[in-house]
Amino acid sequence: MELWQLLAVTPGQNKRQLLAGLHRLGRTELTTTDVNRTLYASPATFDHDDATPPRWRLTAAAVGSGAAIPPLAPRALPRCYVGKDPRxxxxxxxxxxxxxxxxxxxxxxxxxxxxxxxxxxxxxxxxxxxxxxxxxxxxxxxxxxxxxxxxxxxxxxxxxxxxxxxxxxxxxxxxxxxxxxxxxxxxxxxxxxxxxxxxxxxxxxxxxxxxxxxxxxxxxxxxxxxxxxxxxxxxxxxxxxxxxxxxxxxxxxxxADEILAPFRIAFVKVDFTTDEQEAHDEHDRRVRTFRRRLILDHGCPAEPFGEFMASVNHLREGGSGNSRAAWDARGYLDAFSKRRQVLADCWNKHEALAMLVPVLAEAERGLVFGETKSSAVRAAGILRANGVRAMELTSGMDSLTRKQRLAAFKDGQIQVLSAPKILDEGIDLPQADVGVMMAGSRSKRQMIQRMGRVIRPKVDRRPATFVILYVKGTAEDPEAGAHEGFLEQVSDVAQDTEWFDSSADGTDLFAWHLWGKLSTHTAGSRL
Incomplete structure (x- = not known):
């Protein structure tokens, strides 16, 4: 009965929209499987088109047999609110x-x-x-x-x-x-x-x-x-x-409400060079050694990580009056920073970015998220050298330069922006359809914020593409726990999640990207 009511008031809804409507009516125990089962089991009542996913409506017989549905009363908004109609x-x-x-x-x-x-x-x-x-x-x-x-x-x-x-x-x-x-x-x-x-x-x-x-x-x-x-x-x-x-x-x-674009995610594995692996392993060894000392000898809390780092920074400034603690804290922060820099500067990550040039060149707008200013500058340079209109955007720039580059990105003069954390939140950007993550993150919030920059709905309903580069066997590797919270949130709603190993080339990545775009256009042409 609830599905009949929802489609009588608003025909043309897909299964996710219908499920959202059912949840609003209090049927929170239902899933899309329950919705599909009911819809397909009642062909005399429910009909659908050939879109992907199908959009449902009542059959002529079902409309004729039902009582008239009263028009929905407009929701009363605050008197002084004169903004756009809320969703x-x-x-x-x-x-x-x-x-x-x-x-x-x-x-x-x-x-x-x-x-x-x-x-x-x-x-x-x-x-x-x-x-x-x-x-x-x-x-x-x-x-x-x-x-x-x-x-x-x-x-x-x-x-x-x-x-x-x-x-x-x-x-x-x-x-x-x-x-x-x-x-x-x-x-x-x-x-x-x-x-x-x-x-x-x-x-x-x-x-x-x-x-x-x-x-x-x-x-x-x-x-x-x-x-x-x-x-x-x-x-x-x-x-x-x-x-x-x-x-x-x-x-x-x-x-469900079509205020986000469907999206596809690719994880691309890369390897360190021999020299990078040696440098990373040495910095990682120092990080682990100093962390153990800071926890066992100097009383830093092991978890949560933010509290551990706050305690380390306090010791670094001599807050405990213990010179050995200050030395260990500075050693930890130095090794942590150098390990992070090795990951940011990884040669094969930038080679993988060059392989993604066809994907970014085909995009209306693209975003490249780096970890450091230097890696953002390097990424923009690689893209420009391959014919993509790309520029970096960093917090070290003066306000006027930043505003000019954002304006150029909005009007299409710049096709791709490359930036470290400055784009994570707080900057209003036009819709981008491709995002590339150059540095993996264990922060679910950062991953969600970055993906949010590319999943605003597109006029032609094409899916957004989000590519995550990571170095095998490091803190960026999903097999080592990276992206765990993020993957839990998006795995059931992403159109596709693909994994590419270090042997993949640009042709593989572009074919995967283009297939997702073409399949959406094909589905849209049947509406």
Whole structure:
């Protein structure tokens, strides 16, 4: 009966969309297998086209036999909200947050539009006569939120704090503040009710940033792609302040609602050269030796890794008054950095990037994620030498150069951007259809953020391609535990996950990429 209702109101839904609708109706125990079984078992009621996956509708007989479906009543939005119509998941997340006493975290895959949930919350707070503070980690998000809120909130005076701005909530309805600026002041005027929205909330579990989480804000909303840290910041600072995740948008939901592009993932294995292997093994041996000493002799916590690193950095600065501990801490950090650099500079990774030139040249836009500035510069140079319009983008550049290169990427003058961590979050990018990961990561959050840069939906419904390069037998190797959390999230929703060993060549990779694109076009032509 529920499937009949869903298709009577909105025909042409695929199995994922129908499953999402059933979950919204409370049938959370169902899976796509259950949906498929019911649809195919009732040909007199349900019909489908030849798309991949099929889009379903009611048969003429089923439509004629059913009662009239009343039109859906439009959802009431906050009065001062004048932004674009929210997506279904965004209003559901907003409602869930309100029902939770206006506290909680919304966790949504990059590209699904978590900012809109924050804008809805801000609009509702303004309707209630409250002040709104929006925390952001850097100047890029400062400007992006400023423009969004100015265009989406009717009658609101919107200001900024940080990066040369000093607006306050005493004479503004809303202030967007860079977190390290907000941490210096009491932002909410005494006795004033307020809402605090924390974008990239996972960033504020650090002790200093947590000072910006003022207790006077009664309403609190955190926004993130992945609510996790590698230290104790969640349990010590964030969860006590915001509470738990109350709603969000997963890959499944984003694909079902067609706000994410289908995607395909390739893992490409490479080997070290002999010299690189020797250097890596020596640095790795030193890392393990110093780590053991730091834990056993100097009391550093073994887990989580972020707490271990915080303790190491404290010792490095002489915080314990123990010169041997400081020596071991510096030795560990030196070996850790050198091992990381060997992985970033791996010759065969850059040879593999050169093999990917046909894939990147065929893409409308591409992103190459490196680990260091030098590897990003080198990657861009390799692509330019092979005829691809590529440039690097690094945090060491001045603001004007960065803005110019981003603008050139948006208008198509630059086809591929190569960057280290600067593109992970906080920069608004146009849709890219190919992403190449030059350095493997054990961080699920970083992997999800990077993939989110290439899975925004394409006009022609082609899938996004995400290529991950890794060195066999290192911390980047999935067989050694790398990407474990990331793979758990995406393995069931990716159109295809392919593994290429070190003997693969550019022809193999391009054929795999082109097959995925052509198969989507073929399916689309049958609609």
């Amino acid at each position: 279904a998941w965004q209003t559901e997340a907003f409602d869930a947050w309100v029902s939770n006493g206006r506290r909680g975290v919304v966790e949504a895959v990059t590209g699904t539009g978590k900012t809109t949930v924050g804008v809805l919350a801000a609009a509702a707070a303004l309707d209630a006569g409250e002040k709104v503070l929006v925390l952001v980690p850097g100047r890029e998000l400062l400007d992006q939120w400023y423009e969004v809120l100015r265009s989406s909130l009717h009658g609101a005076r919107v200001g900024r704090q940080g990066d040369g701005h000093a607006d306050e909530l005493t004479d503004h309805s809303v202030v967007i503040a860079i977190v390290n600026s907000a941490a210096k002041y009491e932002m909410l005027p005494p006795g004033t009710p307020g809402l605090l929205v924390a974008d990239e909330v996972h960033r504020y579990g650090a002790r200093y940033f947590a000072q910006a989480l003022e207790p006077a804000f009664g309403a609190r909303l955190g926004l993130t792609a992945t609510y996790e840290r590698d230290d104790n910041g969640l349990s010590e600072h964030l969860t006590p302040y915001f509470g738990d995740v109350v709603a969000g948008c997963t890959y499944d939901r984003g694909l």
